[in-house]
Amino acid sequence: MKSSDYLYTVEDLAQFMDISKKAGNPFIFITGAGCSVTADIPLAKEIVSELNEIFALELKPLSDKDRKDYGKCMGRLETSKRREYLQNYIGKAKINWAHIALACLMKEGYIRRVLTFNFDNLLARSCGLLGQYPPTYDFTAANLNLHRLIDDPAIVHLHGQGHGFVQLNTESETEEHAARLKEFVAHTLSESPTLFIGYSGSNDAFLPQIEEQFSDQHRLFWVDMNDKAPEHLQQKLLTSSLAHYMSCKNGADLFLIELAQKLECFPPTIFVDPYQHVLDELDEVADYPVLKHDHLDDRKESQLTQSDTSTQDILLETKNRLKEVQQQDKEREHDFLQEYLQGDYEGAVKALEEKQQLNIEQSLWLARSYLSLALEEPNELEKIRIYEKLIDKFKESVEIDIQEQVGSALVNKAVALGELQQPYDEIKTYDELVTRFSDSNNLVLREHVAVALLNKTVALYEFGQLDKAVEVCDEIIARFSDSDETILQKQIAKALLNKAVALGRLKQLNKAVEVCDELIVRFSDSDELTFQEQVAKAAFNKAVATEKLGQLDQAIEIYDELIVRFSDSDELIFQEQVAKALLNKGSILTELEQSDKSVQVYNELIAKFGESNEVGLQELLSVAFNNIGYLRLLAAKKHWQKNPSIAKDYLDTALKCFSKAITKSSRDDHALILGNLAYTEFLQGDMAESEILLRKVLQQGGQSLYNQVLEDINKYTIDPDINFKTLLEKLWNEINK
Template sequence: MLMDFDLEAPGLLHFQPFQPKSGDKRPAGFSEYIALCLEQGPPSELNAFIHECCGKETDQGKTWIMPAGRDREPGYLAFLNTTTWADFYNQQDGYKILENLRGHIIAEYEPDYVFIDARTGLSEVGGIATHQLADIVVLVFNLNEQNLVGAKRVFDSICSHAPLKPELILVASPIPVMPVDKATPFGKKMQRIKRDFNKAYNAKKPVVIPYHPLLAYEDRLLVDDGDLFSSDAPYRRLTELIQKVAQVDEAPYLQQLITPLQKSDWKQVIDIAQKGVIKHPTSLNLLNHLSRAYFFSGDYEKALMFINQTLLNAKATDNVIKARLLMLKGSCLEQLEKTSEQIAAYDEVIQCFGQANEVDILEQVAKALFNKGFALGKMQQLEAEIAVYDELVQRFGQAQEIVLLEPVAKALINKGAVLGKMQQPEAEIAVYSKLLQHFGQAHEIELLERVAKALINKGVVLEQMQQPEAAIAVYDELLQRFGQAHEIAILEQVAKALYNKGVVLGQMQQLGAALAVYDELLQRFSQAHEIAILEPIAKALYNKGVVLGQMQQPEAAITVYDELLQRFGQAHEIAILESVAKTLYNKGVTLTQIQQPEAASAVYNDLIKRFSTTNDPMLQQYACLGLNSIGFALLIEAKKHANSQQRLSLFEQSLEHFEQALHSAAIDDQATILGNQAYALFLLHRKDECRAVLQAALKQGGQALYDEEKADSQLNELPEDTEFRALLDEVWQSLSAQQDFT
C-alpha cells in the first residue's frame, strides 16, 4: 500500500502504475478522509479513499494507494489552508484518528508493507508519518551541507519523540558518480554520516543511489529499467535492506501493540509486551510500553518495577528515555502517595540532566521542577514550593522554546495561587502582572492560555480585595484580547470572564447590566458542547434567574430556571449538577413566593429524588433544603386546618421531613432546620423535646434564627403560637445571659 502524505506537492499519481485501476482521474484520498473524520467521525469503509492501482501485467499480488486527495479542486486548497495540525492533535483527537486509520488498513487490506511518501520529518504532516505511523523511516538526503543539517534535525527529532522508536535507514540520493576513497569529498561525507547518524541501522554503510539524467525529464520508475545502466540495482539493495529491518525481533510485538494502544486496552498491551520481554528482556521499547501500560492500568507498583528495569537497560546515551522514565516514576510515586520519594525522582532528573543542552531533555528538567513545586505544595511546604517555582523561572524564563516556556508560565500561575493561600493578595497580583508582561505578546496557544488564566485570577483577587471596578476592567481586558479566539482552552477563560463580570455587576446592584452580560455569555456560547464552557453557561442561567427574581420578575425567573433544567437536567458532571440542584431549589422558592405551593412541592420532590442519595456534599445539601422546604410547607398548611386530626397528621409529616433533612444537612443550614424541627415538636405538644432542640438551634443560629422563628409563628397563627413565642423568649434570654449573640 502507498500513502501520499506530501500534501503540498503530491506526486505518486504521476507514475502510471500507481494510478487507480478504476480510471478515476480525481480520486479522493488522505485529505478527504481527515475532513470526513473531523466532521462525522471515521467512516466504516475505506474504499472511497484507498484505490487499487493499475500496476503491470507481470505484477504478483496487489498494490493500493491512498493519494493526497483531489489536489486540483478548491476544497483541497481550503483544507490545507484551514487545517492546523497542532489543533488536530491537541483538540480534535488526531492521534486516535490516525491510529484508527492504521488499524482499519490492517484489518481491511492486510498489507505486507505500507509505504508513506512524506516530504520531510519536521513538516506537520511529515511528522505524522515519521513520528507516529512509521515502524521504519527511510531518510533520503543529499550530501550538501543544507541537506545534512536538515536530515540531522529530522533524525534527532525521530530518535527523541517518536513513541514506537522506528528503525532509521539512511539513503544518500541523488549522488553523482565520483571517486569514493576516504580522502575524497564523498568519503569525508560518509565518515560524517557514520558519526552524526550513529543510531541509524545502516549508519556505517548508507544506501547510495546515483544520479540518473533520465529523472530530470520524466517521472519513471527505474526499477522497470533494469537493463538501463543497471539503474535498478540500488533500489533493489534498498528493498532488501527494508525487508531485513522489518524482521527485527521486537517488531512483531510492537506491531501487535498498535491496536490495543489505540484503544487504550492496557490489559492487552501488558499481555503482548510481556511476551515480547520474555524473548527480548533488554528491549527498551517493550519495557517502556510495559511500564506505561501498568501505570495507565493503575498498577503503580508493577509500573515502578518495570521503570527501574528499563532504566537499568538504558544506554548511557539514552538520556531522553531515562529522563522521561524518571518523570513517569515520579507520577507513579504520586499515585502511591509517596511524596518524598516522588520529589526524589524529580530531583534526580534535575541533578542528572540540569546541565544538558538538548531541548528534549531540558523539557523534562522544566517539568520536574514544576512537578516538584506542586508536590511540595501538597505537603503544605508553601515557601519551598515558591522557591522551586522561582528556580524554574530563573532557569528557563529567557528560553526560546515553547516546551520550556510553558512550564515557566504554569509556575507563575501556581506561584500566584500559593501567595493567595498565604493571604498575600498584593504579591499574588504582582506575579500575575509579571506573567502578563512576560508573555502578553506571545502567539503560542500554550502561553496564551496562561495569559488568559492570569487575567481571570487577577480579576478574582481584585474582587476579594473589594475592588469591583478594577476586577471588571481586568475581565474586560481579557474579553477584548481573547473574545475572538477559537481555542477551547482560551474560550473557557472568556466564558469565565463573562460569568465573573456578571457576578460582580450583580453584587454592585447593577442588575440590568448583569443580565446583559449573562445574555452575552449565553448567546456567544449557545452551540458549545465542551464541559469547561458548559459549566459557566449553567451558572449564568442560574444567576440570570436569581437576578430576575431580585428585579421582581418571578415568572421570567422560572422560565430561565426551566431553560436550565431542560438543557442540563440529564447532565452527569458534578459541577453542572450543582447548578441543576440550586435551580430546582430556587424554582421551588419562587413558586412558593407566587402562591403555587403544590407546584413548589413537586419541584422539591424532584430535587430530593435526584440528589438525596448522592455522595456529593453540595448536591446533598440542596436535597436537604428541599426536604426542609417541604416540611415547612406542610407545617404552614397544617396550621390552616380546622380539623385537629388532619392538623396533627400534617405536623407529623413535616417533622419527618425535618429529621430526614438533618441527616445530611450542611452546618450552615442546620440551625434553620433545627428551628423548624423545634417548632413542629411544640405544635405536636412535645414541649420538653422542643426546648432542647430550640436551645441547640438558637446556639447555632443566634439572633437571625430567633427573628425567623418569631416570624414563622405568626404565619396562619394558632392560639398556641403565643405560648411558643414565650418559650422562644425564655430560651433566648437564658442563652443571651450565658454569652453574647450577634
C-alpha cells in the same frame, strides 16, 4: 468517615499490587477509551459529534436525544462504514505512555491480564516495543466456555479488534455480548484483584454484570478523571468496603507512569539503555548460519571470498558494535534523564546543576525537573521557593519551550500564594506573567496569559474589588475573542460568567442578564463539556438576576428552560444546576403564594435526586425537605381552629420532612431546621423535646435565629404561640446570662 470515602493514593495501590504479585495472584486490569485518548483516538462523545457531521443522512431517523448516544448512532450505520470510520483512527494511532506503562507492569509480573473494551492494538504494540509478546484473545470470536485456558499474561479484547472480523458498537450488540460474558466476569472478579481505568461504565451493559458478580472475594479499584466517584458507581458498586475509587485527574498516562515508577519498573530498558534492550532482543535470535569452507570446491570458495556477507556472522558483529557504543555512552557524564523518567526529579536537578554549562536541551530538562519537583512538593512555601528558582534561572531565556515552563511556574506560584491567603502577591505574580508573555503568539503562552487573567478576576472578586474584576474580564474577552483555539475560547466563556457574577454582586442586574445572554448565545451550540457547564451556570445566574429584578414569572421560565435542557445529564455539575433551579423555582412559587405548586416542585427535586449520595445534592435535598416541612407547618397553623384533624396531618408531614432534612445535611449546624422542628414538636405537645431543641437552636444560631423564630411565630398566629414565645424568651435570657 466511611471506608468508601477514603481515596487511596498511587503509592497505596502500588503496595497492594506488590503484595498481590508476591502472593502469586497479580492484578487484572480492565481498560477503556480513556487509556487511548492521548494516542489520538477520540472518546465516544467526540466520535458522536463527528458521526453527526459525516453521516447526517444516515442519522436522520434518530431523535435529538438519540443523536447524542454512541450506540444508537453506530446502529444506524452499515458495518462496513463503522469499520472504515474507526480504522481511520486506529490505523494512525501512535503508541501512548499509558500503554507503555501497562506493558511495563505486565512485563514485571504486576498485571496478569488486561481486558480491554478498545478495538486498538496499542497494548500489543507497546508490549512488542518492550520485547514481550503476550497472547491476544478476541472474545467476539472465541469460545467463551474455554476462558479458563487463557495463557497469562494475556490481552483480551472484549468487544473485538480493529483488524478483527467483528467490532461490537451498537447497544443491542454490547447487551447481548455482556450477557454471554456473565460467567467470565464472575470468574475474573472472584479470582484476582481488579482495576478499571479509562472506562466510565455509564450507560453500559457491562457495568450491571460487574455490580452483580462482584462479591468481595478480592479488592476492586476504579480509576477515573473525576475528583469524586460518579453517581452511577456510588449507588451500588462502591458501597462495598473492598471497592475503592481513585482519581486520575491528569489522565491515564501520568497515573500509570507514576504507578509503574512506584513499583520500580519504569522507565523500561529501551528508554534508559536502548543498546542493552536491543542486545537482550538479539539474545533470542538463533546463531547466524555460516557455510563450512572445507566442503567447498575451489570455485565456490573463490565466489565466497568476493561476497563474504553470506559467511560473515552479522548477528555477532551487530552485538559487538552495540556493546562498543554502549560502553562509550556509559563513560559519558551522569545521565539525568534516567532520574527524571523514574520520577526522581530532585536527582535530575542535582545531576544537571552539577554540569558547568548546559545546552538548550539540558536547560529545558532542568526547567521541567524544577516544575515537576514543585508539583510534588506538599508544602506551599517550599513549592513557591522552587518555582521562584526556576523563574529566576530561566527568566532571560528566549527558547519557547523553556518560556512555557517559566509560564507554568508563574501561574502555579500565584495559585500557591492564593492558597496561603496572600492576594496582593498572588495578583502581582499574575501581572508579572501577563507583562512578560503578553505579546507572544505561542499558544501555550497565550493560554498561560488567559489563565493568569482569569485567576486574577477570581482573586479580585474574593478581595472585594468587583469593578476591577469586571475590567479584567473585559480584557480577557477583548484580547482573545478573535481566536478560534478551543482552549482560549474556554477562558472567554469563563470570563463572561465571572463578569456576570461580579455585576450581580454590584447590583447591576440588567447588565448581568445581558452578559449571561451573550455567553449562552455564543457557546450554546457547542458539545464541549466545559462550554455547556458555563452555559448552564449562565442560565442559572440569569434566572437569579431576573428574580432579583422582580420579574418572577420570567425567572421561572428561565429555570424551566435550564431544567429541560440539562435534566437528563449524568454529569454532577449539571445535576446540581438543575437541582438549584428547582429549588429556586419552588421558592418563587412560595413567594407568589402558590404553596401547593411549590411543594410539587420540591417533590420533583426529591424524586429526581433523592437516591444520590453526592454531598452537594444532599444539601439541596435537605433544603427542599425543610421548605416542604415549613410550608406544611404554615398550612397546619391556617387550619388550626377550623380543621384540627387536617392541621394534625400537616404537622405530622412537617415533622417527617424536618427529620429527613437533618439526615440529608452533612453540616454540623442545623439551627434553622432544628428551629422548625422545635416549633413543630411544641405544637404537637412534646414540650420537653421542644425545649431541648430550642435551646440548641439559640446556642447555634444566636441573635439571627432568635429573630427568625420570632418572625415565624407571628405568621398566622394561633393560641399556642403565646406559650412558645414565653419559652423562647426564657431560654434566650438564660443563654445570654
